[in-house]
Amino acid sequence: MTSLARQNPAVALEVLGETWLRELLAALPPKWRKRFGAEGWRIVQPEAPAIGWTGHETSPVAISVPPQDVLVRRIELPLVSRFRLAGLMRFEAPRHIPLPPDQVRIDFRVARRDLAASRMLVELAIIRVETIEAARSETMKAGLEPEAVYLATEYGPWFARRFLARHWREIWLTRRRQRHYLRVLVASLLILTAVLGAQHWAERLARDRQAAMLAARKEAAGIEPLRKQLTVLNGKLAFLAAARHRPSAAVVAEEVARLLPDDAWLQELDIQDRTVRLVGTARDASDLLRVFSVSPLFSDVRFEAPLIPSPGTGGVRFDIVLNLR
Template identity: 25%
Template sequence: MSSATQSLQPLLDNVRRAWRTSPMPRFFQWWGGELAALLPVRWRYAFGGGAAWYLLEKQGDDWQVRRAGDSLPLATWSDSLDPAAQLVALSDALRGVDPEDLHIALCLPSTTMLRRSLLLPIAARESLQQIGAFEMDRQTPFRAEQVRYDVRDTQGPAPAGRFAAELVAVPRQTLDPLLERLRAVGIGIDAVDMASGYDRLGVNLLPPEQAPRRSHPRQRLNLALAAACVLLVVMSLGEWLHNRQAALSAMQSQVDSMRAEAQKVAALRQQLQDNAGAAGFLADRKLHTPSALSLLDDLSQRLPDDAWLERLSIDNAGQVGFQGQSKQAAKLIDAVKGSPVITDANFQGTIQADPTTGKERFYMVAQLRKPDTKAKATPAHTGSAR
């Protein structure tokens, strides 16, 4: 036993003790018995599983064997037969029984048994054999080494903190010759008990050193099958998780692809909005900004006949620059004042006389009027710009 198992042993003992003292074992035993009673006897034998107890009894000079709970014997043979014949009779009676489930109990008549009722503390459930040896001197005229005994929990009513038990004993001088005879014949038994109706009482007076050693291949197979089932469940869960992860990955890929497409659509929408905004801005600016033709028309009407323009420019900020010649350039400020197209007209630089034409050369700058500051047009002078 490893150190880890030894350290857990007290805890396991406490859990086992708490389970045995609780009402749950009795409930499950009663419930299982009630459910089993609803099945036909043949079905109970077929599906019962576990240990199949057969009772071996000595009737005078004869032996008989019957299944626990049945009243009719399966076989009867004389004890005077040779051991081989007795084994054949027993084997014929137990033919068809799984050797792993087969359990034989030697049942003694109640007249040979000594029974005493006990009320024991709850803590004594884990040491019934020691309690039986202690109670033997008090409850019977025998000493513990003179008898074969067992103590069973009767599940009967008991005061708080105690449980009902029964001490069952048989003198060794009665039991040991029977055990010697069975060993001589070659019949192995699993328990020594007392007959109770058609069944057994539920004690085991067989000495532990004489208990047969059994192999349990089916139990190992069941453990292997249980381990395989656990492995299959784990693999199924792993496969389920893998499928879920694969589905999640596929969905994530689709989401990423849709997100990329959505980003492209959003970029195209933004580009469309920008283009629409730019087009709207240009259309709005074109709508609310005076055209060069209207500017030329307004200047042609406002400048006197002796003035003409040599150059006209309009930049993106709406600043207008025009250069030309006039006989009286200083009066041009008053001429363009009140224009619905331009405002803030001023000379840039100085007015210079042109000796070739005899006129004054000028350069003026102005600002195109905005829509909200556009004034009502004033009567314009007649004439044309040259």
């Protein structure tokens, strides 16, 4: 297949397409396989075309021509694509027609391909015009519209359309196909309407969402100053709440003055948040920690610095740090 694809890519694509089509038809359910496969045709005899016809069938109709009225020729040609084969048969077919070209109709198909030898076998069928027209008129009288001629050869059944249709419009614009096209058109319109409706709904939803986002942004822009004010107020409230639970400087000074012994002098009183520092002199400062520890206002009483003698006073200098409860 690789060498064939290099030499003749069109034929390689045709072979792959035919293989894919056969696999697809084999995978379809029986109902759809009958619709698209060869078994979906209704083969009628020109002498009795209406036998078994219910009047409501939509299967394509093929006329069965007797074998003695069909001349089949098998021609071996070089391996070419179907498009090139049509041009090649314009020159090859007249060599095998025993009658004048205006008295017969022909059709051909590829019966077998020899990919290794790059050759192909083409079946050429020749039928007199009178035979086709007579069979067609009998079938039309019965209310049936034939679309092809059924040929049974050794390479399998063959539904040849060229015998009945001289132009592509006659093939594709039959009544059955017109009904099929109408159904496809209606389904396509419904699908298109659904798609356009869904697109319109999605665009409208996007517009509404964008408008809601713009409104939310405007509201957020107006809320931001209020949020900053609320943050400032919360800070002030927190400060006031902490101040309520913290004793004032006057209360602290009064408690320190009450606890200090008479032989002690306070030189410095520093209050930082909940920490109080006492600096002064006393004749005997070793008992000051116990004095301040018993107070319900103070806790964690300790010397910040060692006791040192205070010159000129006859006492010691103390530096005490304590926490407010």
